[in-house]
Amino acid sequence: MNQSNSLKVHIPQKAAYSYDLVVGNGILENADDFVKKYTNAKNFLIVTNEKVKELYGKYLKIDSAKWFVMKDGERYKNFDTLKKILDFALQQKLQRTDCIIAFGGGVAGDIAGFAASIYMRGTDFIQIPTTLLAQVDSSVGGKVAINHEKGKNLIGAFYQPKAVLADISVLKTLDLRQLKTGLAEVLKYAFIEKSCAADLNYRFYDFLNQNKEEIYNLNPEILSKTVSICCSLKAAIVNQDETEKGLRTILNLGHTFAHAIENLTNYTVYTHGEAVAAGMKMAFNLSLAKGFIDKDYYNKACKLIDDYDLIPSMQNFDKEKFYDKMFLDKKAQNGKIRFVLPSENFKAETTSDVTKEQVFEVL
Ligand SMILES: NC(=O)c1ccc[n+]([C@@H]2O[C@H](COP(=O)([O-])OP(=O)(O)OC[C@H]3O[C@@H](n4cnc5c(N)ncnc54)[C@H](O)[C@@H]3O)[C@@H](O)[C@H]2O)c1
Ligand SMILES: [Zn+2]
Known part of the structure; x- marks a missing residue:
């Protein structure tokens, strides 16, 4: 791996929820080793969007991973996409002992995390955030959610990931506003x-x-x-x-x-x-x-x-x-x-x- 800093998030009441958060430059290519260190899952479901898949999909090589590629945008962080993710997971016979990976900004992180929290009462979940906002905020802390017509993030859970991998080299393609x-x-x-x-x-x-x-x-x-x-x-x-x-x-x-x-x-x-x-x-x-x-x-x-x-x-x-x-x-x-x-x-x-x-x- 290239230079990386590892720090542990530890939630005292729930020792099992202690997890590693790794930050580095160019570490995406080691994601396969990384995820296997943190989960015993045999199968992986990667939730991402069209844009992130196009830009960085080729660097994220995880054996036996299935990809769910959602449309890009906050408005797709909804029940409809959640159902599609769950349907796809069932269709792919994802087991409770398997793992869902969020690969993208806060939208992918929030919806993939919520799907992981309810799929078969909870599968392993790993965050690979690709926006600055997701790296410094939404991927840490375990809040996961979807939006409802009545408001943002109204349906969700607290569900901690097994690990977070933040590769800052992907930030070069963010536009200035992001x-x-x-x-x-x-x-x-x-x-x-x-x-x-x-x-x-x-x-x-x-x-x-x-x-x-x-x-x-x-x-x-x-x-x-x-x-x-x-x-x-x-x-x-x-x-x-x-x-x-x-x-x-x-x-x-x-x-x-x-x-x-x-x-x-x-x-x-x-x-x-x-x-x-x-x-x-x-x-x-x-x-x-x-x-x-x-x-x-x-x-x-x-x-x-x-x-x-x-x-x-x-x-x-x-x-x-x-x-x-x-x-x-x-x-x-x-x-x-x-x-x-x-x-x-x-x-x-x-x-x-x-x-x-x-x-x-x-x-
Ligand atoms: N769970 C939490 O604690 C928490 C905290 C803050 C925000 N959020 C949620 O996060 C979401 C916002 O996150 P966001 O700003 O990352 O939005 P986003 O996921 O929509 O990403 C913003 C845009 O950047 C694109 N993108 C992603 N990675 C890229 C890359 N490396 N290069 C170029 N483009 C890239 C995306 O395709 C998208 O178009 C909101 O839904 C918000 O509710 C959650
Ligand atoms: Zn904020």
Whole structure:
């Protein structure tokens, strides 16, 4: 294998769910050895989409693998595709002791993982994420789901993979907008780093501040390090709170605002990351207004978001409608919107103690 970093995600209550997460440059070609290290499966079902199969299918050589190639797009993360995957698995006589592999972005990861969680009450599952967003976010932590007409990710499960293999060399074919959507989540980790675990100290803000050019140039060493740091921060959180009863909510920094932006524009105008980057700035504005953070940290944070150039020009939203949409967010509880807000340097906390007037101020 080429240079690679291995780190273990360990979920304490469920020792069996401890798994390896391997990040490296050009490691896709060793996927056969990799998957066989983590599962005793005899047969494999690879779930991917047309585009990823076309670009990288030839590098993923796994003996006795069957391919399910779905159409490309978030709108196919639905019941219909799920049924097709399950039908195909049955037709191919996939056993409970076999393994489903997700090969693609977050869409393939979420739907393949959900299929694995219910097929014969659960088969082994391995993630091979191919977008930056999937490598730093959706492939880690075990949330798997499909969309419903009533909303995104409403039908799903917590189902941890046996292993995750992230090859950063595939990121070179992402278009700039897709790279940026992943980078919004990357920056998010810098702003929550100090809340993740006491023993982790990457000084991720400084790292991102110093390495913007290298990241945008896809420098393999810097990119591997970036993905590894994000994964270990997310793993640290998931280790403490797998099912989002507390700490895990801080991963939603910027997301309450982002979901309103996405929802108001029918998920068609801005990418998720663009909405998250804009949402993080709103969260920083709100935090500053509430006196949670000082102006120095506020300026530093906004500067990083601006330097990475993650937010396109945004339309003016009707404030009442925006506020209403925030109630639809899954984090609204008992009629109160729950905000994840920066609380001090590189830390975030959840609070409902925000008035409508204060929200209006930052929109
Ligand atoms: N489970 C979780 O914890 C979690 C977290 C965040 C997001 N998600 C989910 O992830 C999904 C979004 O993920 P996404 O942004 O990866 O979307 P995606 O899977 O649709 O991928 C984005 C686009 O990139 C293409 N692509 C994939 N790999 C490529 C490559 N190497 N080169 C060029 N193009 C490539 C895809 O074909 C697609 O067109 C959403 O459904 C969201 O709900 C889940
Ligand atoms: Zn997100």
